[in-house]
Amino acid sequence: MDSDGELEALMASYQHGDGTAAAALIERLSPPLHRFFLAQSISGRHADDLLQETWLRLHQVRHTYRPGEPVLPWLYAIARHIRVDHFRRTRRLEAREQQLEKLPERAGAARPAGGGPDVEAALRELPESQREVIVMLKVSGMSLEEVARATSTSVGSVKQKAHRAYEKLRSLLAEEGR
Amino acid sequence: MTDREIDVALADSPTVDKALLERISRRIVPNLRAVRPLAARLLAVQLIAIAAAVAFAGASQIGFYAIHRLTDGQTAMIFPGLAILIWLAAAAATAAMIPGARQRLRPLPLMALACAALLAIFALIFRDYSTARFLHQGIAYLKAGLMDALPAGLVAWLVLRRGFAVDSAAAGAATGALAGLAGVLMLELHCPIFKAPHVMVWHTAVIPVSGAVGWVMGKSRNLKTPRTSRSLALPKSRAGG
Numbered sequence: 001m002d003s004d005g006e007l008e009a010l011m012a013s014y015q016h017g018d019g020t021a022a023a024a025l026i027e028r029l030s031p032p033l034h035r036f037f038l039a040q041s042i043s044g045r046h047a048d049d050l051l052q053e054t055w056l057r058l059h060q061v062r063h064t065y066r067p068g069e070p071v072l073p074w075l076y077a078i079a080r081h082i083r084v085d086h087f088r089r090t091r092r093l094e095a096r097e098q099q100l101e102k103l104p105e106r107a108g109a110a111r112p113a114g115g116g117p118d119v120e121a122a123l124r125e126l127p128e129s130q131r132e133v134i135v136m137l138k139v140s141g142m143s144l145e146e147v148a149r150a151t152s153t154s155v156g157s158v159k160q161k162a163h164r165a166y167e168k169l170r171s172l173l174a175e176e177g178r
Numbered sequence: 179m180t181d182r183e184i185d186v187a188l189a190d191s192p193t194v195d196k197a198l199l200e201r202i203s204r205r206i207v208p209n210l211r212a213v214r215p216l217a218a219r220l221l222a223v224q225l226i227a228i229a230a231a232v233a234f235a236g237a238s239q240i241g242f243y244a245i246h247r248l249t250d251g252q253t254a255m256i257f258p259g260l261a262i263l264i265w266l267a268a269a270a271a272t273a274a275m276i277p278g279a280r281q282r283l284r285p286l287p288l289m290a291l292a293c294a295a296l297l298a299i300f301a302l303i304f305r306d307y308s309t310a311r312f313l314h315q316g317i318a319y320l321k322a323g324l325m326d327a328l329p330a331g332l333v334a335w336l337v338l339r340r341g342f343a344v345d346s347a348a349a350g351a352a353t354g355a356l357a358g359l360a361g362v363l364m365l366e367l368h369c370p371i372f373k374a375p376h377v378m379v380w381h382t383a384v385i386p387v388s389g390a391v392g393w394v395m396g397k398s399r400n401l402k403t404p405r406t407s408r409s410l411a412l413p414k415s416r417a418g419g
Contacts, residue, residue, distance in 0.1 A: 017212035023203045030202070034194045048198055055202045061342040063213040064276050073278030081277070081344040119187040138188040149278045152345065169184055 073149035237367035274349035275341025285351035316380035323361035323384035331357030354392020358385035
């Protein structure tokens, strides 16, 4: 059975009330989901919270998954909704907060071992829409069609965003390498 | 760095804290029970039935004056056209309530298509271009159409609540457009005024007005979305554990 078929079978079992399938899905899908949140310039602590929140929401609305359909667009559409919701909440809170003193500068991400170019840092430089497309395509291994469904856009738009993201990533990494 | 090297660097997903995964599993697995997957086709059929039933109920209240006066050609143009648009709107509203569903028609293009199609049909079959009492009669019929769209939208929303809208504004607009089409159907069954400007402006206007109301309601719902972990009292990761 291929990976997509396996996920679909696990999801169908989860809908039938199989706890083992639920645990397997959590174990298997959490790392790329966590990375999805981290890549959106969300701190590790908030990424943990959003991961929990996403699973609880997935659990509440698991009946909206239709057997035979790909799992990842369904999952990432919900994760994206949670992230947007988080962003909205954070922005509202930040608008009310008054900064009393200058905060220390945020520590940069640790450079990869071996001193190679820092892809994570370059990824954070991308616009949000390009970043999420790249993470879905390359971290989660989704197809263009699946990303289009998860982001409610067209395949053409996803292709364009991925192309632009790669151009920018290449130039950022080249600059860094110099 | 080549594209291949970038791909390899990106594909490396760091592991997630085991304790966090256990906490999520502990929260989900013990409460697990079987659920019935959402039947998208049945949902769309229900929406179509709601739109038709509310339109017929509305027209039966105020009289089926139009249907008796329309020629066979006019009837053959208006009602199949409306049936197709209602089917498209029901499919769009259903897709908006299923995360990651393939959306063939987003709400805004749907409303534009519905208005353009109805304008073309009305322009083709109504030839009386007089504008006597245009505003006075028009506003009364726009109100009647919207009054019919209101229950259609509310009942449709009740049915759609079983789904989950990742974009409430889009889902609201699609539901509003469907309700607006129910209002137009009622007007086509009832309204005895066959003047082209009246039908083209005031009947068609029910769709964008109803769609806009749905969009605003969906948008306001977006802003009030409760936080899941708070509502389920899940211990936050920062609380340790």
